[in-house]
Amino acid sequence: MIKRLICLAVFLIGYVSAFAQDVEMADTMRSSGKIYVVVGTIAIVFIGLVIYLFTIDRRLTRLEKYKD
Amino acid sequence: MKFIYQAWWKILAVLLVGYTIIAGFLLPVPALPILHETIRNVYFHVPMWMAMFLVFGVSVFYSIRYLGSGKEEHDLIAIECVNTGVVFYILGLVSGMLWARYAWGEYWSNDPKQNSAAIAFLLYCAYLVLRNAIDEEQKRARISAIYNIFAFPIMIVLLFILPRMTDSLHPGNGGNPAFGKYDMTNEMRAVLYPAFIGWMLIALWIATLRYRIRLIENKNNSL
Numbered sequence: 001m002i003k004r005l006i007c008l009a010v011f012l013i014g015y016v017s018a019f020a021q022d023v024e025m026a027d028t029m030r031s032s033g034k035i036y037v038v039v040g041t042i043a044i045v046f047i048g049l050v051i052y053l054f055t056i057d058r059r060l061t062r063l064e065k066y067k068d
Numbered sequence: 069m070k071f072i073y074q075a076w077w078k079i080l081a082v083l084l085v086g087y088t089i090i091a092g093f094l095l096p097v098p099a100l101p102i103l104h105e106t107i108r109n110v111y112f113h114v115p116m117w118m119a120m121f122l123v124f125g126v127s128v129f130y131s132i133r134y135l136g137s138g139k140e141e142h143d144l145i146a147i148e149c150v151n152t153g154v155v156f157y158i159l160g161l162v163s164g165m166l167w168a169r170y171a172w173g174e175y176w177s178n179d180p181k182q183n184s185a186a187i188a189f190l191l192y193c194a195y196l197v198l199r200n201a202i203d204e205e206q207k208r209a210r211i212s213a214i215y216n217i218f219a220f221p222i223m224i225v226l227l228f229i230l231p232r233m234t235d236s237l238h239p240g241n242g243g244n245p246a247f248g249k250y251d252m253t254n255e256m257r258a259v260l261y262p263a264f265i266g267w268m269l270i271a272l273w274i275a276t277l278r279y280r281i282r283l284i285e286n287k288n289n290s291l
Contacts, residue, residue: 042089054078
């Protein structure tokens with residue numbers, strides 16, 4: 001289920017960006033020096049790391065319950 | 069110690085750092101020569117050191133407690149805090165080097181601040197080597213606790229006092245004004261201080277995770 005949703009999301013993003021390439025519209029990610037793209041990238045990296053940390057935290061909690 | 073299992077402060081850390089990542093790039097900063105936009109590094113380079121201080125400080129606190137209590141857990145907290153602190157130390161040092169390349173011209177210009185940071189780094193490497201060199205557990209815990217208690221003030225002297233007594237390129241040293249005096253605007257403070265708290269909590273979080281893993285390992289080994 002999750003895999004299918006991810007596939008769908010990837011296709012949708014690809015579809016939208018394929019059309020966005022033709023005509024340059026005034027969307028925010030492209031405006032003034034494109035700093036928003038950098039912000040987005042770093043935010044994605046950070047969110048990914050945070051999710052990773054939370055997963056480790058949850059796994060540990062489970063292990064600790066199992067031990068006691 | 070219940071709080072290390074709770075989620076609220078971890079979420080707070082994520083929100084604070086997430087805010088600084090967005091606001092740190094988008095809020096206005098003062099236009100300064102040489103620095104230009106690299107002044108935004110302040111939001112990410114300095115919090116690494118603040119995070120390191122917190123976990124090293126916690127480590128010393130538990131080293132002192134260990135000497136009083138002799139509880140093995142206190143020793144485990146101390147070592148895992150140092151392990152986490154060293155990671156943030158490396159991040160602070162390397163991000164500082166990159167910044168120095170573009171602000172001072174060289175990755176390493178043998179600046180007093182850089183040199184004493186390198187020495188203090190070796191001080192903590194020696195702590196880790198010392199621990200691994202002693203096999204007997206209680207002896208290891210006691211000797212490394214004492215070492216840790218001495219290493220912390222020496223690290224403070226190396227990082228904050230000695231560089232400030234000579235000329236240094238680093239802000240806040242010698243005749244060089246700190247950011248706080250002339251260059252720091254209130255908008256920057258609104259990002260910098262949340263960044264300090266956020267990264268300190270993240271470092272604490274990683275340290276508690278490492279401590280919890282260590283507890284389980286310890287239990288398994290003693291069985």
